[in-house]
Amino acid sequence: MDSVRYDVERRGHRVPIALKILIAGGFGAGKTTLVSALSEVQPLQTEEILTGAGIDTDDLSGVETKSTTTVAMDFGRITINEDLQLYLFGTPGQDRFWFLWDELAFGALGAVVLADTRRLADCFPSIDYFEQRGIPFVVGVNCFDGSRRFSLGAVRRALDLDPDVPMVLCDARDRQSGKAVLISLVEHVARQRGEPVPAA
Amino acid sequence: MRTDLPGHQHEWLDDDAGPVVRPYTLTGGRVRPDADGFDLVAYVLARPDPNLAAFPELHPEHRLLVELAGRGTPLVELAAGLDLAIGVVRVLLGDLLSRGLVSVHQPPRATYLPDNDILKAVVDGLRAL
Ligand SMILES: Nc1nc2c(ncn2[C@@H]2O[C@H](COP(=O)(O)OP(=O)(O)OP(=O)(O)O)[C@@H](O)[C@H]2O)c(=O)[nH]1
Ligand SMILES: [Mg+2]
Numbered sequence: 001m002d003s004v005r006y007d008v009e010r011r012g013h014r015v016p017i018a019l020k021i022l023i024a025g026g027f028g029a030g031k032t033t034l035v036s037a038l039s040e041v042q043p044l045q046t047e048e049i050l051t052g053a054g055i056d057t058d059d060l061s062g063v064e065t066k067s068t069t070t071v072a073m074d075f076g077r078i079t080i081n082e083d084l085q086l087y088l089f090g091t092p093g094q095d096r097f098w099f100l101w102d103e104l105a106f107g108a109l110g111a112v113v114l115a116d117t118r119r120l121a122d123c124f125p126s127i128d129y130f131e132q133r134g135i136p137f138v139v140g141v142n143c144f145d146g147s148r149r150f151s152l153g154a155v156r157r158a159l160d161l162d163p164d165v166p167m168v169l170c171d172a173r174d175r176q177s178g179k180a181v182l183i184s185l186v187e188h189v190a191r192q193r194g195e196p197v198p199a200a
Numbered sequence: 201m202r203t204d205l206p207g208h209q210h211e212w213l214d215d216d217a218g219p220v221v222r223p224y225t226l227t228g229g230r231v232r233p234d235a236d237g238f239d240l241v242a243y244v245l246a247r248p249d250p251n252l253a254a255f256p257e258l259h260p261e262h263r264l265l266v267e268l269a270g271r272g273t274p275l276v277e278l279a280a281g282l283d284l285a286i287g288v289v290r291v292l293l294g295d296l297l298s299r300g301l302v303s304v305h306q307p308p309r310a311t312y313l314p315d316n317d318i319l320k321a322v323v324d325g326l327r328a329l
């Protein structure tokens with residue numbers, strides 16, 4: 001296998017590696033909160049146009065007049081070094097945006113599925129999505145105040161998770177907690193490749 | 201794989217930098233958003249000293265894009281920076297690409313299949329945050 005260099009230099013410019021990580025989960029599960037907690041920049045938003053009709057290229061101003069809806073996506077960035085960045089994408093919560101998930105998931109390193117223990121079933125579609133496509137994921141069990149504490153084992157059973165899918169308790173508002181979830185994802189990806197990242 | 205535009209020599213690019221993407225497929229002024237789309241993190245780099253004056257037909261958004269891409273910027277950041285939908289930015293990039301004003305690099309393969317060194321760098325980097 002030829003190794004791909006990522007320090008390609010061209011006239012002083014390199015194309016950095018930008019790894020994509022999806023933050024998924026049900027409505028209100030804490031996706032936006034997690035992206036903001038982890039991102040080094042103010043939570044950014046971008047949108048995608050939902051339309052079957054397409055966009056008129058020479059008439060930007062006409063876009064609004066067509067029957068288009070836009071869907072906002074959160075994203076954030078973590079710079080590891082000048083050649084390596086993580087992009088976190090909060091997935092849109094609703095099922096009718098599945099096609100956007102495909103775009104987000106394309107080439108993604110993996111995903112974090114946030115499970116809200118008050119509404120566990122809300123994350124089933126996310127889990128199904130990643131399982132069906134073989135995209136590595138971890139489950140972050142988001143501990144909302146006042147919600148009943150479930151044991152991780154009980155949540156795992158309820159979600160019917162594969163034994164090797166990591167589960168991590170987290171607080172999406174807390175950066176350290178979010179970091180731990182991302183680390184468990186990257187380690188999971190490495191384990192799946194059969195090349196575990198050595199413990200620090 | 202790398203696709204050069206007919207009539208344009210992208211000699212300022214290195215082959216290892218990842219594929220240069222074909223202009224967006226335009227059909228009668230319409231875009232097929234899912235076909236040949238640039239990746240969300242496709243890397244956009246403006247040509248050094250782009251001669252924008254030669255293209256009076258370009259919109260102010262095109263010009264802003266070229267400016268933002270001077271440093272080399274992923275597509276999604278351009279969209280956020282211009283406050284435009286991703287699909288619109290893809291179209292504008294197609295216009296710029298066909299005029300040789302920018303190059304667009306789909307993510308290098310290491311982005312989709314990072315090796316263990318990269319994964320380790322990510323874990324170490326996250327731990328150090
Ligand atoms: N106590 C607690 N509250 C949280 C946590 N994560 C998110 N919240 C709160 O829950 C609410 C919803 O969080 P969001 O981040 O907006 O959830 P979301 O998944 O982006 O929601 P949608 O995009 O609407 O699907 C906000 O008021 C957050 O402050 C958490 O870990 N603990
Ligand atoms: Mg949200």
